[in-house]
Amino acid sequence: MSALFLPHRPWQCAVDDALASQALRVAEDVARRLRDRDALLAANEAARAQTHFPKTIYWEPWGVAQGDAGLALACAYFDRCFPGEEWDRIGHAYLGFATQALEGARGMPLGLLAGLAGLAFSTRALSGGNDRHRALLESLDAHLCGNVLTPVAALSGKHGVAVSEFDLISGLSGIAAYLLYRGLDPPGDVALYAILDALVALTEANDDVPHWYTPPHLLAGEGMVEHYPQGNLNCGLAHGIPGPLAVMALALEAGISVDALEEALRRTADWLVRHRSRDEYGVNWPTVVPYRPGGQMGSGDLDSSRAGWCYGAPGVARALFLASRALREPMLGEIALEAMEAVYRRPIPMRRIDSPTFCHGVAGLLQITVRFAHDTGIAMFNEAATALTEQLLALYEPQRRLGFCCIEPEGNRVDQPGLLDGAPGVVLALLAAATSIEPTWDRLFLLS
Numbered sequence: 001m002s003a004l005f006l007p008h009r010p011w012q013c014a015v016d017d018a019l020a021s022q023a024l025r026v027a028e029d030v031a032r033r034l035r036d037r038d039a040l041l042a043a044n045e046a047a048r049a050q051t052h053f054p055k056t057i058y059w060e061p062w063g064v065a066q067g068d069a070g071l072a073l074a075c076a077y078f079d080r081c082f083p084g085e086e087w088d089r090i091g092h093a094y095l096g097f098a099t100q101a102l103e104g105a106r107g108m109p110l111g112l113l114a115g116l117a118g119l120a121f122s123t124r125a126l127s128g129g130n131d132r133h134r135a136l137l138e139s140l141d142a143h144l145c146g147n148v149l150t151p152v153a154a155l156s157g158k159h160g161v162a163v164s165e166f167d168l169i170s171g172l173s174g175i176a177a178y179l180l181y182r183g184l185d186p187p188g189d190v191a192l193y194a195i196l197d198a199l200v201a202l203t204e205a206n207d208d209v210p211h212w213y214t215p216p217h218l219l220a221g222e223g224m225v226e227h228y229p230q231g232n233l234n235c236g237l238a239h240g241i242p243g244p245l246a247v248m249a250l251a252l253e254a255g256i257s258v259d260a261l262e263e264a265l266r267r268t269a270d271w272l273v274r275h276r277s278r279d280e281y282g283v284n285w286p287t288v289v290p291y292r293p294g295g296q297m298g299s300g301d302l303d304s305s306r307a308g309w310c311y312g313a314p315g316v317a318r319a320l321f322l323a324s325r326a327l328r329e330p331m332l333g334e335i336a337l338e339a340m341e342a343v344y345r346r347p348i349p350m351r352r353i354d355s356p357t358f359c360h361g362v363a364g365l366l367q368i369t370v371r372f373a374h375d376t377g378i379a380m381f382n383e384a385a386t387a388l389t390e391q392l393l394a395l396y397e398p399q400r401r402l403g404f405c406c407i408e409p410e411g412n413r414v415d416q417p418g419l420l421d422g423a424p425g426v427v428l429a430l431l432a433a434a435t436s437i438e439p440t441w442d443r444l445f446l447l448s
Contacts, residue, residue, distance in 0.1 A: 005325060006376065014374070015389050019389055026403070031082070037093070040417040044059050050412065061100070062119050065118075066114075069098040070418060073419065091126050111174050113420065121444055123140065124182060148194070155198050156198060163214055167238065173246075173446070176195045177446050180254065203244070210233065216228065216229055227290075228291070233275075237315025238311065238315070246319040246323075249326040273332070276339070282338060307346060308364050309365065314343055316339065317336040337378070354411070356396075357406050362392050366429045366433055
C-alpha cells in the first residue's frame with residue numbers, strides 16, 4: 001500500500017523519549033502560566049507596548065485566535081495530556097468569559113478564528129462528546145447555521161471576491177471546518193452542503209481566471225494595490241484557495257459530497273500544481289499569483305513566501321496531500337512530499353519563520369510535520385519533527401512572562417497570550433509531537 005494511503009492508526013509520539021521528556025517539561029511549565037487569566041490580560045497589555053504592529057494586539061473573549069475561546073480549546077487538550085490537574089475546570093472558566101462577552105454583542109462575525117464558529121468549536125472540544133453545554137451548543141449552532149446562508153448567497157455567481165468571503169480565517173472554509181468537526185446532523189447538514197456547493201462554484205473560471213480571483217478594490221493590506229494593480233490570487237492556507245481545497249477534500253473523505261465536488265477538487269489542485277515554483281532547494285509556492293491583463297497569470301511573489309502554516313509550501317502541501325488522499329491520486333501526494341522535502345532542505349533563515357508561534361512560526365510547521373509523520377510513516381518527517389522540536393525548545397525563554405514570545409519581522413519580541421500568535425499555540429504543537437494523544441484540535445487549522 002502506498003504510504004500516502006495508510007489506514008488510520010493510533011497517534012504516536014513523533015520524537016524519541018529523551019526529547020519528548022524535555023518537551024513535556026517545557027510544555028507543562030508554559031501551560032501552568034496560562035492558568036491565570038489576569039496574568040494573560042497583563043501580558044496582552046504588555047504586548048501593546050512591545051509591538052511594532054499595534055493593530056495585531058487585541059483581546060476578543062469569544063475569539064479563538066486571540067481570546068478566551070482559544071484558551072478554552074487549549075485547555076481541552078491539556079486536560080487529556082495532563083490528567084488530574086484541573087484543566088477541565090480552567091477551560092470551563094475561560095469558556096465562561098468567552099460566552100459572557102456575547103451578552104449584548106451585536107453583529108457577531110460567523111468565522112472560525114474570531115467568530116461564532118470558533119467559539120462553537122472550542123465549546124464542542126471542551127464538552128468531550130457528552131451533553132455538557134448542550135444548550136449553548138444548540139444556540140450557537142442554530143445562530144451560525146441560520147445566518148451562514150446569507151454569505152453563501154452573497155458569494156453565489158460572483159467573479160472576483162475578497163478572500164475573507166471564502167478563506168479559513170473568517171470565511172466559508174473555516175465555518176465548514178467547524179461543521180465537519182461537528183458532524184452531519186441538523187441543522188449543520190444543510191449549512192455544510194450549501195457551503196460546499198458555494199465552494200465548488202467558486203473554483204470555476206471565466207476565461208481561465210478562477211472566480212476566487214481578488215480584484216484590486218477588494219485587496220486587503222497596506223500596499224497591496226500598489227503591488228498588484230490588477231489584483232491577485234491568494235495561495236496561502238490561511239487566506240487563499242488551499243483552504244477550500246482542504247475542506248472539500250476532508251468532506252469527500254468523510255463521505256460527504258455535492259454535485260461536481262471531485263471535479264472542483266481536481267481543478268483546484270491542478271491550479272496549485274501549475275502555479276508552483278522552484279528555487280535551489282525544490283518546490284515552493286508564492287504568497288499570491290499576480291493577475292495580468294488579458295487573463296494572464298504572473299510568476300508570483302516568491303520573495304514574500306515563508307515556510308509556515310499560513311503561507312508557503314507547508315500549508316499548500318498539506319492541502320494537496322488531503323486532496324490526494326480523498327481523490328486517491330498519488331501524484332498530488334508526491335508533489336506534496338517533494339515540497340516538504342524542499343522545506344526541510346532550506347536553511348532555517350531561508351524559511352522565514354523566526355517566531356516559535358503557530359500562524360507564521362515554527363509551531364505551525366511542526367504541527368504539519370507531525371501530521372505527515374502520522375499519516376505516512378515516512379522517517380523524514382520524524383527526523384524533521386525532532387529538529388523542529390529542538391528549534392522550539394531553543395526559543396524557550398523561561399524568564400519571560402509566558403515562556404515563549406512572538407518574534408516580529410524585525411526581531412522584536414512580544415509577549416502574546418493568544419493561541420494563533422502566542423504561547424498557547426506553541427504548547428499545543430509541542431504536546432502533539434511529544435505525546436501519544438491525538439491533536440484533534442488541528443481541524444481548526446484544516447490539517448486533519
